[in-house]
Amino acid sequence: MTRLKSLLFRETRKILLIVPIVAVLAAGGARLGTVLTAQEPVADQNAKQREKNLASGERDAKQLLLLMDRDQSGKVSKKEFIGFMEAEFERMDINKDGELDVKELTGFRLVPHGGSPHR
Numbered sequence: 001m002t003r004l005k006s007l008l009f010r011e012t013r014k015i016l017l018i019v020p021i022v023a024v025l026a027a028g029g030a031r032l033g034t035v036l037t038a039q040e041p042v043a044d045q046n047a048k049q050r051e052k053n054l055a056s057g058e059r060d061a062k063q064l065l066l067l068m069d070r071d072q073s074g075k076v077s078k079k080e081f082i083g084f085m086e087a088e089f090e091r092m093d094i095n096k097d098g099e100l101d102v103k104e105l106t107g108f109r110l111v112p113h114g115g116s117p118h119r
Contacts, residue, residue: 064076067084068080068081068084070083092104092105092107094107
């Protein structure tokens with residue numbers, strides 16, 4: 001009988017030690033789940049913003065392609081690129097000193113060859 005009581009006492013003690021540990025782990029897991037769930041909308045928002053920025057960049061790149069692509073091949077050659085940049089530099093250099101200052105750069109607007117200004 002004493003042996004049975006001793007065994008029962010040890011088992012009860014194990015259970016009493018295990019219960020608080022399980023409770024702490026469960027609470028920690030619940031908190032971690034809450035934190036992760038709270039971060040999901042932020043991650044979704046960041047992903048949507050990246051997609052929006054990428055789409056905006058693609059629109060800008062297509063607009064630049066249309067401005068620079070003189071032969072309308074759908075590509076910009078080095079000659080077309082350099083020619084476009086030289087023409088823009090000359091147009092922006094209002095005082096014709098061969099340098100662009102802050103005032104000239106802040107008034108910068110892209111102008112297609114033979115067209116109206118674009119931003």
